[in-house]
Amino acid sequence: MTNPLVSVITPCFNGEKYVDAFLTSILKQTYSNLELIFVNDGSADRTEQIALSYKEKFENRGIRFIYIYQENSGQAAAINRGLKIFSGDYLTWPDSDDILTEDSIQVRVAFLERSPDYMFVRSNGLYVEENTLARLCRISDKPNRFNEYIMEDLFLDRTYCSCGCYMVRKEAFFQIYPQRQIFESREGQNWQLLVPISSISKCRYLDEDLYWVVRRADSHCRRPRSFADQMKRIDGMEEILIHAFQVSSCNFDECMKKVHVKHARMRLCLAAKEHKMDILDRQYIYLKDNRGLSAADRLLYFKGRHVLAGHIYERIMTPVRFLLKGR
Numbered sequence: 001m002t003n004p005l006v007s008v009i010t011p012c013f014n015g016e017k018y019v020d021a022f023l024t025s026i027l028k029q030t031y032s033n034l035e036l037i038f039v040n041d042g043s044a045d046r047t048e049q050i051a052l053s054y055k056e057k058f059e060n061r062g063i064r065f066i067y068i069y070q071e072n073s074g075q076a077a078a079i080n081r082g083l084k085i086f087s088g089d090y091l092t093w094p095d096s097d098d099i100l101t102e103d104s105i106q107v108r109v110a111f112l113e114r115s116p117d118y119m120f121v122r123s124n125g126l127y128v129e130e131n132t133l134a135r136l137c138r139i140s141d142k143p144n145r146f147n148e149y150i151m152e153d154l155f156l157d158r159t160y161c162s163c164g165c166y167m168v169r170k171e172a173f174f175q176i177y178p179q180r181q182i183f184e185s186r187e188g189q190n191w192q193l194l195v196p197i198s199s200i201s202k203c204r205y206l207d208e209d210l211y212w213v214v215r216r217a218d219s220h221c222r223r224p225r226s227f228a229d230q231m232k233r234i235d236g237m238e239e240i241l242i243h244a245f246q247v248s249s250c251n252f253d254e255c256m257k258k259v260h261v262k263h264a265r266m267r268l269c270l271a272a273k274e275h276k277m278d279i280l281d282r283q284y285i286y287l288k289d290n291r292g293l294s295a296a297d298r299l300l301y302f303k304g305r306h307v308l309a310g311h312i313y314e315r316i317m318t319p320v321r322f323l324l325k326g327r
Contacts, residue, residue: 002113006105006167007088009037011078011189012096016046018214018268025099027061031106032296035064036083042072054234076182076189083180091173094164094194097214099133104210108167119172119201120167121303124210139165148202150252153239154195156262161190164211166192172197174249183243187236191244199248199269227274238263261292268297272304280304 008026012019027035036058051067058065068081072132079093090109104123111121124145127136140160143154153159153176173193174180182192225233238259246254264286271279286302287293 002110003033004089004113005087006031006034006090006092006109007037007082007086008034008105009039009040009079009082009093010096011075011082012041012043012047012051013041013072013075014045014047015096016043016050018216019050019098021099021214022094022096022306023051025102027054027057027102029062029105030103031109032061033204034105035066035086035088036318037066037068037086039078039081040067040069041075041078042070074184074186075308076184076192077188079189080181080184082183083177086170090167091168091170092164092167093189094211095213097216098164099128099212099214100164101210101212105167105257107206107208107210111151111206112167112169115204117202118204120143120166120197121204121206122167123163123206123208123210125162125213126209127215128212130214130216133212133214138209139211139213145207146205147196148204150203151195151198151248152255152258154189154198155244155255155259161194162211162213163190164213166194166203168193168197170202175200183240185236185240187233187240191237191240195241195244196248199250225299227270227276231279234263234266234270235254257290261287261290264290264292265297268300272300275304277305301313 010022015022024033040048040051048067048069055065055067066082066085069080070081082093090112092105092108108121108123112118115121125139128134129136129138139162142159144159147153149158150159154161176193176196182189185192241259242256245252248255264283267279268283268287271277271283280301283295284297287297
């Protein structure tokens with residue numbers, strides 16, 4: 001095996017509580033021909049101080065350390081800052097609140113070096129508890145994790161897109177994004193990279209737990225969201241996929257139809273839960289008209305309407321009962 005350079009691009013926002021563990025995991029990699037591009041996405045805590053304290057440690061190991069600060073613009077914008085300047089033969093972009101096992105990069109590089117017909121590779125990983133790092137479960141135990149053609153599995157959420165599990169060749173990235181620029185969205189950054197690349201290459205799955213996703217109670221993805229925010233997030237995810245398909249080798253209309261059905265079902269579920277009758281009706285009709293309506297969708301729809309009808313009935317009958325009681 002040769003010794004290709006691996007670029008690690010990592011955005012971070014207010015990471016003082018956890019960035020030490022992430023940086024230490026990079027420092028301990030058994031594979032050392034690395035460049036770490038650390039993008040501080042407008043942190044207002046001690047993230048900068050902690051990150052820069054590692055600069056000399058990385059350089060002493062021969063690891064190039066690049067620190068970038070930007071005003072808070074989201075992970076996709078931060079990733080773009082790194083994509084503009086990375087120089088590695090391989091690319092990975094782990095989250096700054098997670099942890100790579102010591103052989104994470106070495107194992108994936110070894111596979112790509114001996115398998116030139118694969119443009120990217122992915123491993124499995126673990127969800128671990130925040131304070132003790134105790135194992136909770138694997139990221140995936142689904143049988144389809146062994147699939148090599150994963151584009152549809154990715155955009156239909158049938159498989160995982162945990163960013164630190166993946167590694168891609170620079171040639172694949174430049175084939176999709178010669179301008180070194182992914183679509184910027186506050187709703188994420190992984191589909192922009194993984195969906196187009198999976199449209200031009202198979203992906204080998206390595207059944208090893210090489211990445212730890214730390215389950216944090218205060219993580220961004222687990223914070224409570226209003227109904228409007230949840231609807232906006234669904235719209236944002238749909239927009240990401242529109243842009244991803246535009247640079248993919250795929251049947252755009254066919255892929256978009258599947259995505260519209262998927263997100264109509266998400267809106268249907270949300271509207272049923274929040275008792276939003278107008279949205280519930282629209283999504284039900286869309287699914288029905290586009291042959292996307294399942295038995296579960298029908299049950300959810302009628303359950304949602306029944307619950308809503310019950311709420312309306314109670315609102316009408318409460319004052320009536322009060323008046324009757326008064327008599």
